[in-house]
Amino acid sequence: MKLIVKHEIRGRIRIHICGGAMTIRQADLFAAYLGSLSMVSDARVYERTGDASIIYTGEKKELIQQILKFDPEDPELNRLVPENSGRELNQKYQTKLVGRTALRITAKFFFPAPVRAAFVLIRSAGFLAKGIRCLMKRKLGAEVLDAAAVIVSLARRDFDTAGSIMFLLGMGELLEEWTHKKSVGDLARSLSLNIEKVWLKTENSQILVPITEVKEGDEIVVCTGNVIPLDGEVSSGEAMVNQASMTGESIAVRKAAGSYVYAGTVTEEGNLTVVVKKTSGSTRFERITAMIEESEKLKSVLEGKAASLADTLVPWSFGGTLLTWLLTRSPSRAISVLMVDFSCALKLSMPLAVLSAMREASSYGITVKGGVYLEAMAEADTIVFDKTGTLTKAEPVVAGIVPFEGRREEDVLRLAACLEEHFPHSIANAVVAESRRRRLIHEEMHSQVDYIVAHGIATYVGNERAVIGSRHFVFEDEKCVVPEGEEDLFQSLPEEFSHLYLALGGRLAAVILIEDPLREEAPAVVAELRKLGIRKVVMMTGDSERTARAIAARTGMDDYRSEVLPEDKAAFVEQEKAEGHRVIMVGDGINDSPALSAADVGIAVSEGAQIAREIADITVSGDVLEQLVILRTLSTRLMQRVRKNYRFVIGFNLALMGLGVSGIMPPALSALCHNSSTLLVSLESMTNLLRDY
Template sequence: MKFSIKHEIKGRIRVHLHQNRMSFEQADTLLYYLTNNQYVTNAKVFERTADAAIYFVGDRENIIEALRKFAYENVDVPAAVLETSGRGLNNTYQRKMVEKVVYRYARRILLPYPVRAVYTTAMSLKYIYKGVKTLLKGKIEVPVLDATAIGVSVIRNDIATADSIMFLLGIGELLEEWTHKKSVDDLARTMSLNTGSVWMLSDGKEVQVSSNDIKEGDCVVVHMGTIIPFDGEVYDGEAMVNQASITGESMPVRRVKDNYVYAGTVVEEGEITIKVKKVGGTSQYEKIVGMIEETEKLKSASESKASHIADKLVPYTLGGTALTYLLTRNVTKALSVLMVDFSCALKLAMPITVLSAIREASLHNVTVKGGKFLEAVSEADTIVFDKTGTLTKAKPTVVDVVSFCDETPDELLRIAACLEEHFPHSMAKAVVEAAKQKSLEHEEMHSKVDYVVAHGISSYIDNRKAVIGSYHFVFEDEKCIVPEDKKEQFENISDEYSRLYLAIQGELAAVILIEDPLRDEAEAVVNSLRKSGISKVVMMTGDSDRIAKNIAEKVGVDVYYSEVLPADKAAFVEKERSEGRKVIMIGDGINDSPALSAANVGIAISDGAEIAREIADITVGSDDLYQIVTLKMLSDALMKRIKKNYRTIVGFNSGLILCGVTGILAPTTSALLHNASTLAISLKSMESFLD
């Protein structure tokens, strides 16, 4: 690809691609290519100018070389990325805004007054119809106020005022629609399915393949705790499926052979094999958009309150207009009250404020599923952390495999990886990664595996029962034993590391020692959260008391609980809430799901179990816990802006009404200032919260 460098500073370079024009698809392709480069931290592509701004780490030559090698035809971009990028949406609304402004001033310049008067009167009928329709429903709400203001202006032959009101209302509606749709689309894209690999059933064996290789009619195995990657029919197995992301159902539904399942839903219990009916495309994306549009998830209490207050204020505005006329017998002063109301600004600015906050959160790698969750984060006083993969690093590593049988450590690691590779937990990933680094091939050599949440895995290998998991699961639930001649060796295992126990035929075969180091930023994050208003910090883990105590002391939590089960975490959260505390729960595993659901706000780590991300209200990136602090700061800033908006709207519009009643401002001026202030507040609400 030919390009030239327009500008560069350390860590940032802006280039211009040598091509006549850039299509939306080409822009999205280049953006996808850049953002998937290991050296690129962020990138923006401007299709109108064929420019790209690239933020990077390391040597600039890595970026230059990547651009030299770039060719549109060589980049395999998922169809959903191209179809839901949002570039077309932005272009459409930008064109609508320009057209609206151009048409208005073209009419004023080119059309004679009588023609403009007829046109304005005809356009006013739409608003008057909405107002009458609202009245016939027995409601006195914002459409009634708009209809009255426009209707009275037309009757008084004040065509300029009526035209100005409709123009500003139209701009406001377009701006709100654009912002809302953009925010919903951004949110839906982040929530959309992004499955890298799946387990395909081939010749009776499970084979891990790229999701892009799946075709209609293929059979895919979906294990407990993972997302169903495609629409299809159940071919084999039985499972309880959480369909909340598609249907809004709060309880999981049972799915058996011949039942239909949807992409994006999650297997909570059991395991199923599905015959794929649909692959690729935007079906999942569209379903999520529909779900967001149809539910009240995006509505925070502040938004609902603003909308409610806006409608409640309409009768008072109409009453104030009538009272002003009765007291002054001055139509102009009465109209000054009518032209100004609090409703427009409240109804427009508040949703835009919340949706802008959601969009800004996404820029910090934080996905928020609704405004009410930001509000809940702001109000929270208690935070509960899971330990593994949350306070500790997201990628624990295997330090050693201690053999308690005749098999070699590598062979035991191979067996463990074969069992663990199906399940989304950081410890399981550590085992699989360790086997991969040693080039230990572990093709399917076991029968169907059973996963016991927060405990372990059970299966059969060569007709021998194999279990792997926690001490409680292996020795207490499964009644496995340590070989007599190995008990001293077992007692002398290092206490420094977390452990996974592998037993075959009821006897301990191996202890896998896993290093699960504390995140570097964990202590600082906890301190920052306290300073931001969190009064109680709790850590809960299924790990041993010895390891839990060590982590708790380093992090500085107020209280910790060890060797807890999923039900224990959920019960603790519910107990705290019953005592009047506002609780945030942060976790990454299947075992955290009940507590995530029970909390006021559930926050999942992005590379954790898919069911945790599905159930959680907010998802944060796995690379930096400071995103939680950023989320708290953003939530607090959102609530401050909402309160400031209330004060500004009430104060400014009250001043306009006072100036109108006293004759300082004419109705046309009041209407202009009122609508201009509404747009100004709305545009101000779209500004960054954390700059």
């Protein structure tokens, strides 16, 4: 690669890449490469000119050497840089804006009057068609107002005013469309950068690999509670798959060998081996974009009221126009009133504010599926926490292992890890992590693994039934027994730890002691949520009364429930809602899914079970409990912004109408001010709400 230094000052340099204009993809890759250099603090790449402006620290010579190492064919760079960067979208709309402006200037100053009039008449056809289509739907929308303003100007043979009105309206529509698509694209890109991992089936085992390494024709394994990551055909196994995210079906569908499954759907029961038909790529961005566009239908109450008011005010705008003409007999004043409508600003700024808040939330590792959940988050007065993996650290640790019948610690841990690695949960992750720490390598030594929600895991090792899970599951459901002569060892198990029981052939093989440290920030987060308006904080856990009482006291809970089942959590949430409370549920496991679904806002921890993340309305990163404070603050400020926008749009447009009626403001200026205010309030709605964080 060759480059020319076009301009430089200390800490800033502008270079030109020889070879002419760049492609969109080359510019994206080069911008990403520059951004990855430690000595570069900011970089802008201009694809049309092949230039780049770079702010850096250190020596210029070293920077040039680093830049010369750029390789657009680097597979790692191509893998990390998303296909859809937004650069193409910006270029497209910039070209449209420049083209329309140039056409307007050419027509106004260089066309003869007759040609200019004909040009205006031709252009007016599009506005008239939109107005007619709106009327045919029995609606009085903004399109009718625009068409009426153009018709009145044409009827007066005021072609200059008609041309100015159409130019300003067209530019306003173009800017609104660009702003909206850019907001959706920015949000989609922030969400699509997460690299998922999948279980890839090999000849002898299964290995966990990044989804980007999976090729068409590979076989992947999907277990109970996991999201199917890629489209494909089932080669073996049987499962009930929830396809609501894809087809809208509310009931899970049976999938077996020969069935086709879709990325984004969830296995509620059973395990599947899937032959991949479509790998991840740009389709992931498109799928997320579709999800965002679908989530826009989940409007908050305030958004819905604003949109309804915008439609309601259109007839009043017509009435005001007619009244102005009757009182003043001035077509110019009447058109000035007609040029002002509330629809654009109300219908654009509100969704943009929500999309911007969702994008801002994603920058903190928070994924929100719709504006209605942000509003519910702002208005909630009760929050319910699952304990394990939520209030306690996302990665509990193994504090010790108590083997029975003379077994070795390494042998029972190896078996426990072999079972637990298929079902992501914080305790399962602790077991797997401990086996890795001890460098215990294992091959799959069991048959098909069955997960029993809120109880444990069961399978066969050889001819022996192997179970691992809670005391209730192992001793009451599975009827396992403590080996003879080892009752004293069993009774002396340390009470300060949680216990995970492993049994083989109906006899207790080991007890794994789990230490689940409380998150240091948990008490402060609970206190901060109270300051932000949460009046009731509750903890739900399947742990013993002793453990639950200690954690609740340390975190400052108002209430807690111990030894609860999934249905108990959901019932508690429903009871709170029936009493008039708006409830937030925070959890991370498969057993939290019913409560997450029942709550006004279900918040899942991203490192938890995939089915919980799929059902939840909001997902937060598991390692930062403070995100709940950020989310509550963001939601509250969003609602404040929506209300502020609402007041501004109504007040400003009423003022424009008043100026138009008084004759102070002509139609073209009225249209300019109206469109400018719409654009400004929309751009303001896209700014960050948490500038002080």
